[in-house]
Amino acid sequence: MIRFLMNDREVCLDHCAPDMTVLEYLRTKAEQRGTKEGCASGDCGACTVVIAEAVGNRLQYRNVNSCITLLGSLHGKQLVTVEHLKLQGALHPVQQAMVDLHGSQCGFCTPGFIMSMFALYKSCELPSRADVEQALAGNLCRCTGYRPIIDAALSLAGKGSQDAFSAQEAVIYSRLTKMVQQSPQASMQDGLHQFLIPRNSDELLALLTQHPNAKLVAGGTDFALSITQQLQQPEVVIYTGRVVELLQIEESEESISIGAAVSYTDMQSLLHKHFVSFAEMLERLGSLQVRNQGTLGGNIANASPIGDTPPVLLALDAILHVRSPAGRESLPIREFFTGYRQTKLPPSGFIETIEIPLQPERILNVYKISKRLDDDISAVCAAFSIELQDGVVRHARLGFGGMAATPARALNAEQALKDQPFTEQGIKAAQQALAQDFSPIDDVRASGAYRLQVAQNLLLRAVLEQANPSDEALEVVQYA
Ligand SMILES: Cc1cc2nc3c(=O)[nH]c(=O)nc-3n(C[C@H](O)[C@H](O)[C@H](O)COP(=O)(O)OP(=O)(O)OC[C@H]3O[C@@H](n4cnc5c(N)ncnc54)[C@H](O)[C@@H]3O)c2cc1C
Ligand code: FES
Ligand code: FES
Incomplete structure (x- = not known):
């Protein structure tokens, strides 16, 4: 069973297609149609929702594209949709700012903009214009134009981020943590199809050995397109987003090591410290919605000739730490890509971490x-x-x-x-x-x-x- 909060209501799902996206769930099952569908491929931001997660001792709010987020990945998280923003009857401050500054005309893009602005509001009290531009770059507006929308987001700077969500934060935090403690073995299935959520590298290896044809998914920003664009129906999907070893970041004098399932957003400050130009380029990889989900592991394993991180990792002589039923091995990235979308990843293998040597000279x-x-x-x-x-x-x-x-x-x-x-x-x-x-x-x-x-x-x-x-x-x- 997977459990998550849909706004403030708990949802438990056992029998559900593993390839269902959050957007499909919202619009066809939950009948919450404030979230819109534009491109269904992560490009337009019309479907933006916010996911809140218990991180450290508080909730972390991030905007994602619901059209390329698999429902099973919500286990233990809160899904916040645009319907929920009017939590205490009145418009949320970001909604009010959009009204006051005339940020909407046809309104098709508006729920997505509101959710990206909400995530910014909850994560940054004093956003600069650059922060606002970063936060909204993944949302397209065809009629209003960006000036009033950016003005609306900027008008909230320095006004504090205390809202009805802050008042509920401790309660939501404790509901989320209890949910994960009570349901450590999460999965859902639909007849022959399964969505499996291992908690550590041993469990991941065991599942991959048991299901040799399973598809791994981390952020899903590549993988979900095989579902929404190519209409594939994978039998078994294994989600790496809760595998503890793949979520770690380590730093020593000689190298940094980044777990294969760490999101771009989470690795940004470490990269900024050691490789400024790498970090700056990442700010142009996809949009914030994509970077909040996308991972190095996915970018490398996808082996696209136009992926943005492999050229950098090649220049930096990175080493991939890979695990498979044959054991653990370290593969220099220069040997990893063997042909168009072909790699040396062994059968039933996965990347655990990416190690980048530090060579300040x-x-x-x-x-x-x-x-x-x-x-x-x-x-x-x-x-x-x-x-x-x-x-x-x-x-x-x-x-x-x-x-x-x-x-x-x-x-x-x-x-x-x-x-x-x-x-x-x-x-x-x-x-x-x-x-x-x-x-x-x-x-x-x-x-x-x-x-x-x-x-x-x-x-x-x-x-x-x-x-x-x-x-x-x-x-x-x-x-x-
Ligand atoms: C709108 C949009 C814009 C984008 N812009 C860019 C861009 O500017 N630059 C760019 O490079 N990419 C871009 N991408 C592609 C994508 O976001 C990246 O490739 C991202 O890094 C993929 O990571 P992920 O975690 O989402 O991978 P997923 O989709 O989860 O997985 C991708 C592949 O990697 C495999 N995989 C995942 N984790 C592992 C692992 N640990 N071990 C082995 N295999 C694994 C999966 O099985 C799958 O085959 C964009 C995508 C979208 C939708
Ligand atoms: S519908 Fe366009 S990004 Fe999701
Ligand atoms: S208001 Fe019409 S697309 Fe933005």
């Missing part, structure tokens, strides 16, 4: 080239980890996405950089060598010729940034 530059700044897939993603001695390259690892059938290192260009001055002249051979490393394809995002030229130009950009880090001409200006 190396400079890391990460670039994401896409048509839009926010919530867009890369045409090219590049990550350069470079060690300089007296201006000369002693070590170079260049990781690329969008240039080949897999995320890949540019081995010829790396060789060409070695022992050369890191200057416009010194990188010329490496720029040429990129054409030996890659023959990128034409597709909807970019032509092959554009991709190659961008890759070459990004090397030059890294040189210019190194020479003059505060050059404003090199800044990417958002919402100019």
Whole structure:
């Protein structure tokens, strides 16, 4: 049985299709149709809901896209929908602000905006304009336009986040924790189909051994599309979001280790501490709704040639700690991708953690080239980890996405950089060598010729940034 709070009512589900999304549940079973369906693929934000979880000693509120969130993943959490915001009869402050500042016309997008603003209201008392833009970048509005909506969100800054939800926080917290304690073995099924929720790595391994064809799901931001877009019906789904070993973050002098099921949002501050340009690029991976759910494990295992984190992990020489019925092994990420969407993951295996060595002598530059700044897939993603001695390259690892059938290192260009001055002249051979490393394809995002030229130009950009880090001409200006 899975148990969760639907607003303030407890729901216990035993017999339910494991591939049911939260949006489908809300609109067809729970008859709560304030939450809208736009794209059904995580892009528009019309279906945004908020999930509250007991973390530390309080509730953590995060906005997610209900169309790509599987219902079973709600076990032990509170699902807050737009209907619940008028908790004590009056409009919630975020709703009132949208009314006062004329943030809605047709209103189709409005419930989603309200829920993203609500999550921001509950997690940040004094949001800056940048915080507001981050919070709303995953919500599309076609008629009102963003100015009044952003004004509404900004009008709440500094007004405190004490609302009817704060008054109920302790009660909800204790109901959620009791629910998990009382139902540690959670699952749901529907005839032949099952949704299973292991609690630790041993249980996960046992389930994968028992069900060799099971599909693993972490944040579901890739996986759910196989259900909503390709209409697949997996027989057994195993959710990693409660596997304790996969949720850990560890930091030592030599490396950081990130559990495969840690969300992007949860790893952000650690990455900011050690790899600023990696953290900054992640702020452009999907939208906040996607980053609140998406994980490194999912991005790596998905093995997309245009995934954003593999190029960075290649440049950083990351190591994947993998477990399978054959035991535990450490796989350098450079050996992991074997062909288009093919990896070395063993049968019934899973990634437990991703270890990134800390090498402060190396400079890391990460670039994401896409048509839009926010919530867009890369045409090219590049990550350069470079060690300089007296201006000369002693070590170079260049990781690329969008240039080949897999995320890949540019081995010829790396060789060409070695022992050369890191200057416009010194990188010329490496720029040429990129054409030996890659023959990128034409597709909807970019032509092959554009991709190659961008890759070459990004090397030059890294040189210019190194020479003059505060050059404003090199800044990417958002919402100019
Ligand atoms: C609107 C939208 C925008 C997006 N934008 C971007 C973007 O800008 N850049 C980008 O790179 N991606 C983007 N994505 C794709 C996706 O968000 C990422 O790939 C994300 O990291 C996937 O993580 P997840 O936890 O959601 O994976 P899931 O969907 O849960 O899983 C993905 C795959 O990985 C497997 N898997 C998950 N965990 C493990 C594990 N521990 N061991 C082995 N296999 C595992 C699953 O079985 C599945 O095959 C976007 C997706 C959406 C819907
Ligand atoms: S319906 Fe568009 S993001 Fe869910
Ligand atoms: S008010 Fe119509 S889409 Fe936003």
